[in-house]
Amino acid sequence: MSFLELFKRPGLIGAHRGSRSSHPENTLSALRYSMGHCDFIEVDVQLSSDGVAVIMHDDTLERTTNVKEKEIYKMRVPYRVSKFSYEELSKLDYGGWFYQNHIRSEVLLTLKKVLEFIRENKQYINIEIKDLHDSFSDEQVVSTVLGEISSFDVSEFILLSSFRHEYLSMFKKRAPNIPTAALVEDKHPDYLIKYLKSLKVDAYHFNDELVDEKTVKELRNAGFFVNIYTVNNPKRRQQLFDMGVNGVFTDYLE
Ligand code: G3P
Numbered sequence: 594m595s596f597l598e599l600f601k602r603p604g605l606i607g608a609h610r611g612s613r614s615s616h617p618e619n620t621l622s623a624l625r626y627s628m629g630h631c632d633f634i635e636v637d638v639q640l641s642s643d644g645v646a647v648i649m650h651d652d653t654l655e656r657t658t659n660v661k662e663k664e665i666y667k668m669r670v671p672y673r674v675s676k677f678s679y680e681e682l683s684k685l686d687y688g689g690w691f692y693q694n695h696i697r698s699e700v701l702l703t704l705k706k707v708l709e710f711i712r713e714n715k716q717y718i719n720i721e722i723k724d725l726h727d728s729f730s731d732e733q734v735v736s737t738v739l740g741e742i743s744s745f746d747v748s749e750f751i752l753l754s755s756f757r758h759e760y761l762s763m764f765k766k767r768a769p770n771i772p773t774a775a776l777v778e779d780k781h782p783d784y785l786i787k788y789l790k791s792l793k794v795d796a797y798h799f800n801d802e803l804v805d806e807k808t809v810k811e812l813r814n815a816g817f818f819v820n821i822y823t824v825n826n827p828k829r830r831q832q833l834f835d836m837g838v839n840g841v842f843t844d845y846l847e
Pocket residue numbers: 609610635637650721754776798822842
């Protein structure tokens with residue numbers, strides 16, 4: 594079953610950055626815990642300074658690593674992910690910040706490891722590519738991500754999404770079999786349906802604050818799948834499903 598077939602099921606639950614309320618976000622333990630508690634997992638991808646696809650949400654390292662404790666990195670404020678090499682990123686701990694007394698550590702998660710996990714577990718995944726245009730060309734980002742995916746036989750489990758819509762048209766051109774979703778945070782683009790058609794996306798992901806029933810119905814009638822982030826209230830989740838929303842991203846899994 595492909596991701597597009599998964600979309601035919603009602604009331605999909607997406608584990609936002611893995612299970613980020615119970616485990617450090619975007620780590621292998623967050624992914625492992627999500628299994629069996631969701632329909633798909635969402636992770637965020639960025640590139641290290643030497644072009645390795647790594648899994649991290651913030652564009653700086655301060656919140657989700659121990660970078661501030663490392664004397665050798667003290668001149669590297671504001672600790673931008675894109676300024677650290679893969680080797681440097683590998684030396685940080687990605688778990689301690691989450692736990693009281695820093696009791697458990699986590700290693701850097703890469704796109705490669707996520708794809709291995711997907712292949713092993715046949716788990717559906719939404720790979721969100723962060724907007725990296727300040728540091729990397731669209732070409733580099735798109736070919737790195739597709740290069741990684743093509744070396745694993747997992748495209749049926751993948752949905753690619755991004756706030757940088759330029760990536761999505763490029764993905765569709767080069768890998769038409771992989772579904773894509775446009776992400777939006779503050780405002781719908783003008784002429785929304787026409788715009789999404791021009792991107793050739795399969796789905797549209799937007800912030801719960803932008804939701805209204807008319808727009809959801811228009812999107813669904815036009816054939817787009819709709820996923821909403823971030824929905825942590827079960828009552829609200831049901832309201833959205835009743836409107837016709839396909840799935841929600843949540844921090845809290847049952
Ligand atoms: O992909 C849905 C959601 O993750 C988008 O927002 O900032 O949590 O990546 P963000």
